[in-house]
Amino acid sequence: MQQIIQFFIRNKTNLLYLLLLFIAVIFTIQSHSYHKSKFINSANFITGGVYNSANNVSIYFNLESQNILLQEENARLNSIYHTPNDTIDNSFINDTVYSGVKYKFTPAQVIKNSYSAKNNVLLINRGKRDSMKQDFGVVTPKGILGIVDQTSTKFATVLSILNTNIKISAQLKNSNHFGSLMWNTKSPQIVQLNEISKIAPVKKGDTIVTSGRSVIFPKGIPIGVIKDYRLDSAENFYTIDVKLFNDMTNIEYVYIIENIDKDEINSLLKPNNE
Amino acid sequence: MNNSVLSYSLQFIVLVLVQVLILNHINFLGHINPYLYVIFILLFPINDKRLTYLLISFVLGLTIDIFSDSGGVHAAAAVSIAFIRPVVLKFCFGSVYDHGTIKFKNVDFGAKIIYFIILVFIHHFILFALETFNIKDIILVIQKTLFSSIFTIILCLVTSILFSKKT
Structure with missing residues (x-):
């Protein structure tokens, strides 16, 4: 028993460091999942x-x-x-x-x-x-x-x-093909619309709006225009670069x-x- | 004693405010920000109270995290450089550190620059690695580390020259 206590006292700096690092990493992992950052957020x-x-x-x-x-x-x-x-x-x-x-x-x-x-x-x-x-x-x-x-x-x-961490259901304005909107962290002006089916009529300059399939946004709120598009590796879905209307x-x-x-x-x- | 606690608390608050209100919004070339608050950890007086030092570094990092909604990345980076500082001090200042008579205002300037560079690089690498949290983007992490570190080191040196007390 005494040896255990001795061990803790001798290594107290290392142990404290490991504890603090552990706490920090836990907070980091929480911040990488949706709606989990309960303690570390700026809304206080x-x-x-x-x-x-x-x-x-x-x-x-x-x-x-x-x-x-x-x-x-x-x-x-x-x-x-x-x-x-x-x-x-x-x-x-x-x-x-x-x-x-x-x-x-x-x-x-x-x-x-x-x-x-x-x-x-x-x-x-x-x-x-x-x-x-x-x-x-x-x-x-x-x-x-x-x-x-x-x-x-x-x-x-x-x-x-x-x-x-966020995915928003979005669709083409002039047809009802929908996909989910994600961001690849490259540019704050451009987001990516994935999972649009190959048969959808995709054209550069077309408008992307919200689809109203989730209860969060009403249907038809503008998002942006198609800047570029390509087929994904499996060639079943389009990945579309969307230029946001918002600055x-x-x-x-x-x-x-x-x-x-x-x-x-x-x-x-x-x-x-x- | 009391006076120095007060002065360090004031430095702490001013550095946090400068960091979150001004430096986090620079976004030079898209995403390059200096992280000046590490200067608090770099120039913290060297004494035997390592536990207090670790805790203060952790709290400083966590405060920045809470302000910038970034989970615990700053806390992890800050506490890590606080932990390895003695090794770096020994490497950079050698015999001066061994005798325990080191004062940052009268050390060799070249050694001080190297000391800053090593710790800032380690801090930024941990920071961006945890922020990206993806081994695939390791090139991006190194790139961000490099650019932001240069920015931070210059700013730290300028600040330490401007605000060093003349003796």
């Missing part, structure tokens, strides 16, 4: 508070470009509003009204943006007290941004589409989408999965 009041006060200053530097973005969105919504119903081209608005699924939009501000790492996480200034929950979708006026991950009272982290490096005002019928849909789907 200290980090949220620091980023919030820094953002209160930096927000003034890009007011002009954000104003232009909001004005463009207003113009688009105005043109939809003043067009007779049957000629509406934009399914984004159409679907929220007519598809039977109701969505609630909440405005929010991004207070920490990130796009250079492999798993990018954003921080927004809405949290539990604004009834934010895990798996709410986040969009900008131009297209999709990500999915809410962890929430605290006042803040929430968002897994950006520039995150290798992921300059994001300030976003909307959080809550699917009001989400619990009902999930409870219906659950027995089928098991």
Whole structure:
């Protein structure tokens, strides 16, 4: 017994190092799996508070470009509003009204943006007290941004589409062939759409939208345009490079989408999965 | 004693804020960021309290991790360089370190640069290897390590020259 204690005392530095390294690696592994980083995230009041006060200053530097973005969105919504119903081209608005699924939009501000790492996480200034929950979708006026991950009272982290842990169901706008959207970490402007069947009519410049097959995003939210495409090694599916509509490096005002019928849909789907 | 604890706490907070609010958003050429906070671990006074030193390095890394939502990669890298620092010190400063009279403000500048280079490289390699977490991308890891290290080393040297107390 005494020898064991002696051993611990003699090697206390090495043992402490191994313990700390072990803890750090556990946190790292957690951060590499979806919705697992419970302890290490920036949605607590200290980090949220620091980023919030820094953002209160930096927000003034890009007011002009954000104003232009909001004005463009207003113009688009105005043109939809003043067009007779049957000629509406934009399914984004159409679907929220007519598809039977109701969505609630909440405005929010991004207070920490990130796009250079492999798993990018954003921080927004809405949290539990604004009834934010895990798996709410986040969009900008131009297209999709990500999915809410962890929430605290006042803040929430968002897994950006520039995150290798995330997969979003997406489809071609002019046909219903769908696949899943992932990121290969190369460029913050380009994401990859995989598993699009070989027979799908793929053309450069075509628009990619969300498919509405998950309960997170409504159908038809714009994502980007096809920049390039190739067949995968088995030659059954296309891998498509999608150029995002969003400039992921300059994001300030976003909307959080809550699917009001989400619990009902999930409870219906659950027995089928098991 | 009390004064130095206060001064190191202040350094800790300032370095964390500078790192997360400014340096993490530089993104030079896409993804190259300097990690200046390692200078705290590099220039921490050398004494016998190795356990405290390891713990402080771990907490510093973890703080950066919490701010940048990166799991535990900074913590692992920081605690590792804190652990191997005595070996590197011995390698770089030799006899000065053996006599236990080493002070960073009056060591040979060349030896100090080599000391910085070795530890920063090790730190960045562990950092990017854990961040990528994929043996296939080892080339990318080495590439990132190389570019970011150069950036970090220059910044560390400039900072240590600018803020060294004149005696």
